[in-house]
Amino acid sequence: MTLPAQKILIIGGGFTGMSAAILLKQLGADVELVEIDPNWRTDGAGITVSGPSLRAIEAIGVLPQFKAQGAITEGVKIFNAEGMQIKEIQTPAVPNSSIVGGGGIMRPVLARILGEATKAQGVDVHLGVTFTRIKEIDEQVHVTFSDGRSGQYDLVLGTDGVFSQVRQALFEDAPTPQYTGQGVWRAVIPRGDVSCAMQYLGPKGKVGFTPVSDTEMYLYYTEARPTMDKFFEAHELVPHLSSLLEQFSAPEVVKIREGLGASSQIIYRPLEGMLMPRPWYKGRVLLMGDCVHATTPHLASGAGMGHEDAVVLADEFKNGGTVHEVIERFQNRRWERCRMIVTNSGRLGEIEKTGGPKEEHMQIMGISMAGLLAPI
Structure with missing residues (x-):
């Protein structure tokens, strides 16, 4: 196969960059990836992976590893603060895949799977x-590196995340990530006999649980905070998260709250988002993933959008044409889907933060999930 670009540089070794590297290398491209972290680490606790995101992981070729080291379950059970089940959301089969349900996995585990691949x-x-x-x-991208090397490439992919240095270097007027007024708490806890994802709706917020392995699940709670200047010392993490969970009297949540401790891997992160207007490229340099469509986690699709970017770019490589034709087709295929996720996730956060209409929240969730099930 004659490829639109043979020699490709990827700047950033996160989920998007690794996914793109795997698929483009499979097509026969000469792929080089540079990552600023010498230890190639991925911080964080668990990650919820929607069915459509699992479809992209299957296309990348690492679904067997995900199944072995993560968890795939069906359905989401919704409870009130006292523990009474009020709803069960079905997770349908995902078109054009073998996926039924959704999944969860520890972020470092997924990073290791992709790194090994x-x-x-x-x-x-x-x-x-x-x-x-x-x-x-002259139709080549000349790049110099911090280790003194230099190289020439047919295509450069910027996949260095929400605070992208590639974006900053090439697009002076690009938007910057904006704080949304919410922060998310995450912790890792024993799974017990939990068979599927669960959410408990309290008077001030909701707490969710997603299985991430045979023995563990992760807890998430989104807290409204007017400013993002509050970071927590290690000794503050357990007391603060415990206080947020006091609104829930459900026995299961009470047991989890009482079991929080140093081994719970509690982390807090302010939520930021951004959507960069088109174009997402300049010449032969294309931005992907969180560089251009960083979303909050309300639709469990942040990492998944990056995986999908890689799948679509590889698909457009197969369709042929010039580098610029491939980039333009990629951008046009991705724009509306990514815009929907960023915009709808942001609105869901606003509704949660302000106590807005639950009917709108449910409507947005339904529309978004239907959109995600559509082919990418």
């Missing part, structure tokens, strides 16, 4: 390295 494909990986200069000359 990236290396197994033979991608040229350089850790502790980033770019110092990007310049397009």
Whole structure:
């Protein structure tokens, strides 16, 4: 196969970058990936992975590893604060895949799976390295690196996350991530006999639980905070999260709250989002993932959108044409889907933060999930 671009550089070794590296290498491209973190770490607790996101993980080729090291379950049970079940949401089969249900996995575990697949494909990986200069000359992108090397590439992919240095270097007027007025608490706790994802609706917020392995699940709670200048010391984490859960009298939640401790891996993160207007590229440099469509977690699709970006870019490579035709088709296929996720996730957060209409919340959830099930 003659590829639109043979020599490809990927800047950023997160979920999007690794996914793109795997698929483009499978097509026969010469792929180099640089990652600024010398230890190639991914911080965080668990991650909820929607059925449509699992479809992308299956297309990347790592679904068996996900099943072995994560958890895939069907349905979501909704309870009130006292523990009475009020609803059960079915998780339908995902078109064009073998997926039924949704999943969960520890972020570092998913990163390790993708990292191992990236290396197994033979991608040229350089850790502790980033770019110092990007310049397009005569249909080649000339890049110099922080380790003193330089190279010339047919295509460069910026996948270095929400605070992207590639975006900042090439798009001076690009929007920057904005704090949404919410922060999310996450913790890792024993799964027990929990068979599916669950949510408990309290007077001030909801707490959710997603299985992430045979023995563990992760807890998430989204808290409204007017400013993002509050970061928590280690000794504050358990007392604060415990206080947020006091609104729930459900025996299951009470037991979990009482069991929180140093082993719970509690983390807090302010929520930020941004959607960069088109174009997402400049010449032969294309931005992907959180660089251009960073979303809050309300639709469990942040990482999934990055996986989908990689799948769509590889698909457009197969469709052929020039580099610029491929990039333009990629952008046009991704724009509306990513816009929907960022916008609808943001609105769900606003409704939760302000106590807005629950009917609108349910309507947005329904529309969004139907949209996610559509082909990518």
